[in-house]
Amino acid sequence: TAIPRRRAVPALPQGVTAEAFEAAMADLRTLLGAEHVEVVDQALRDGWYMEHPNTHDMMTILDDEEFVASAVVYPGSTEDVQTVVRWANRHLVPIFPISMGRNLGYGGAAPRVRGSVVVDLGRRMRQILDISAEDFTCLVEPGVSFYALHEAIQARGLGDALWVDVPDLGGGSVIGNTVDRGVGYTPYGDHWATHAGLEVVLPTGEVVRTGMGALPGNNTWQAFPYGFGPFSDGIFSQSNFGIVTKMGMTLMPNPGGHESFLYTFQREEDLAQLIEIIRPLRIRNILENVAQLRHVTQSVAVRGQPRSAYYAPVDGVVPDDLVHAEAAKTPTGDHTWAYYGTTYGPAEVRALKLAAVDAAFRRIPGCRKIDTAAFPADEYFWSRDRIASGTPDLHELRWCQWVPNGSHIAFSPVSPIRGHDAAALYALAKRRHAEHGIDFFPAFCVGLREMHLIVEIVFDRTSAAKKAAALACLRDMVDDAAALGYGEYRTHLALMDQVAGTYSWNDGALMKMHEVLKDALDPNGILAPGRCGIWPRRYRGRGWEM
Numbered sequence: 001t002a003i004p005r006r007r008a009v010p011a012l013p014q015g016v017t018a019e020a021f022e023a024a025m026a027d028l029r030t031l032l033g034a035e036h037v038e039v040v041d042q043a044l045r046d047g048w049y050m051e052h053p054n055t056h057d058m059m060t061i062l063d064d065e066e067f068v069a070s071a072v073v074y075p076g077s078t079e080d081v082q083t084v085v086r087w088a089n090r091h092l093v094p095i096f097p098i099s100m101g102r103n104l105g106y107g108g109a110a111p112r113v114r115g116s117v118v119v120d121l122g123r124r125m126r127q128i129l130d131i132s133a134e135d136f137t138c139l140v141e142p143g144v145s146f147y148a149l150h151e152a153i154q155a156r157g158l159g160d161a162l163w164v165d166v167p168d169l170g171g172g173s174v175i176g177n178t179v180d181r182g183v184g185y186t187p188y189g190d191h192w193a194t195h196a197g198l199e200v201v202l203p204t205g206e207v208v209r210t211g212m213g214a215l216p217g218n219n220t221w222q223a224f225p226y227g228f229g230p231f232s233d234g235i236f237s238q239s240n241f242g243i244v245t246k247m248g249m250t251l252m253p254n255p256g257g258h259e260s261f262l263y264t265f266q267r268e269e270d271l272a273q274l275i276e277i278i279r280p281l282r283i284r285n286i287l288e289n290v291a292q293l294r295h296v297t298q299s300v301a302v303r304g305q306p307r308s309a310y311y312a313p314v315d316g317v318v319p320d321d322l323v324h325a326e327a328a329k330t331p332t333g334d335h336t337w338a339y340y341g342t343t344y345g346p347a348e349v350r351a352l353k354l355a356a357v358d359a360a361f362r363r364i365p366g367c368r369k370i371d372t373a374a375f376p377a378d379e380y381f382w383s384r385d386r387i388a389s390g391t392p393d394l395h396e397l398r399w400c401q402w403v404p405n406g407s408h409i410a411f412s413p414v415s416p417i418r419g420h421d422a423a424a425l426y427a428l429a430k431r432r433h434a435e436h437g438i439d440f441f442p443a444f445c446v447g448l449r450e451m452h453l454i455v456e457i458v459f460d461r462t463s464a465a466k467k468a469a470a471l472a473c474l475r476d477m478v479d480d481a482a483a484l485g486y487g488e489y490r491t492h493l494a495l496m497d498q499v500a501g502t503y504s505w506n507d508g509a510l511m512k513m514h515e516v517l518k519d520a521l522d523p524n525g526i527l528a529p530g531r532c533g534i535w536p537r538r539y540r541g542r543g544w545e546m
């Protein structure tokens with residue numbers, strides 16, 4: 001639904017007068033062309049995932065006016081990005097780069113500092129610069145979505161050879177998702193680990209290429225990420241040290257067949273034993289992909305019906321017995337945990353791995369292997385199957401409809417793949433959800449030696465009370481987790497300071513190093529101030545943290 005918001009004037013960056021802002025905009029129009037600069041002086045409209053706004057967080061957890069841009073600029077080339085950065089330094093206007101701005105659950109397209117100028121790279125910089133069927137690599141610009149890359153591979157007749165790893169929703173940018181260290185669900189699910197080579201515009205306007213890209217005339221940029229000397233790519237992910245204008249990505253060879261499977265487990269307390277079983281299988285690559293272990297409440301919610309279809313009260317948690325009764329009516333049947341996995345390779349290779357998984361999982365009493373062959377075409381299982389075989393999808397959006405004006409925000413801690421850790425994180429999140437009266441949607445995404453617990457809080461963004469409860473619940477979970485030694489892998493704009501503060505070993509030594517880097521690379525503090533808790537000198541200690 002499109003919800004017009006209250007709004008009168010552009011949200012000016014703090015410390016910039018209306019006259020100075022107008023002069024800066026006039027300068028920017030001259031530099032880039034008036035048609036590539038938009039001042040945000042209209043009512044904000046929220047849209048939906050595929051038609052999302054680039055001016056604000058359409059799933060806002062705070063006041064509507066908090067994470068809002070003053071203007072949006074559309075560079076068409078790396079040189080244009082350099083021009084915008086130099087302009088920002090001259091006028092001391094904060095800028096915030098997005099690739100496509102579909103970072104929903106983590107802030108969408110919004111800048112951390114109200115009134116920043118959003119640099120929307122994706123609208124005009126959308127070239128696929130290379131797809132190599134020899135090296136299984138590609139080179140893309142920020143506006144290339146997972147859908148676009150997948151389609152280009154099909155269009156070039158390479159679909160039988162090359163797979164793209166995709167997140168649950170395929171509309172995002174390959175670069176945007178990867179620099180925020182997003183995840184997908186084939187064996188190439190750790191996107192940052194599978195990227196190779198960056199081109200970056202620094203906050204003062206110089207351009208660098210990392211790894212082999214620094215060697216003129218090289219043909220190895222996408223094949224060997226490190227080059228020579230310090231490996232600098234890391235400082236350009238989850239940071240505000242540069243604007244990525246090109247990125248290389250490795251592509252997965254078609255493994256010669258795949259087969260998705262679904263197991264269910266009945267009891268909540270099966271979690272710890274199941275995770276213990278999963279770990280050795282995952283590390284040995286018998287369980288090959290970033291699979292998902294999902295909770296029954298989300299299994300019901302992803303069917304797309306609002307919770308009001310099952311339970312009339314607007315407040316409080318939907319009772320467990322009701323959720324289980326609804327799950328029992330679905331093709332998957334009643335369960336507490338559902339494990340969606342995929343195995344790869346020719347049939348005889350798959351059979352060996354599937355037998356090993358089956359024997360291991362059946363050690364848990366009540367474990368069921370679900371016969372998915374007769375599942376209807378729009379059953380969620382098939383969406384997992386598509387995603388695990390590199391085909392972009394949108395089915396996952398359906399649980400956002402759980403409440404009216406459904407928005408979501410995630411609690412995303414990481415831990416080793418251990419039963420004890422899974423149980424501890426599950427217990428703390430469940431307790432806080434119950435306290436705040438919020439339905440509980442936990443899912444474990446199991447990487448190679450760690451797992452991301454993704455707990456999505458779905459809330460009605462028009463309700464101040466629901467937003468406050470969601471935020472309070474999140475803040476409590478972040479603190480509880482940190483007290484037990486767990487940290488988030490990624491977070492929403494509103495929680496970046498808090499999460500960064502939990503990484504405090506040795507008197508905050510890591511953040512102190514980030515601040516040294518920030519001040520050296522961005523002396524005027526114009527690039528995405530506050531992103532991931534990193535504030536430039538001009539902002540530090542002046543009350544910006546939240």
Ligand code: FAD
Pocket residue numbers: 097098099100101102103104105107108109121142167168169171172173174175176177179180181182183184242243244245396397400528531
């Ligand atoms: P953007 O919004 O463009 O970028 C993300 C952030 O990275 C930006 O805010 C910016 O700070 C920074 N950035 C972007 N581009 C650049 C650049 N060129 N230079 C410097 N900094 C930059 N995410 C997952 O990872 N996996 C999932 O499975 C997943 N499932 C989801 C399911 C649902 C229902 C929803 C609603 C969201 C899900 N997401 C998931 C979150 C999100 O939709 C994706 O991560 C999405 O790819 C991020 O949006 P984007 O690609 O448009 O990135």
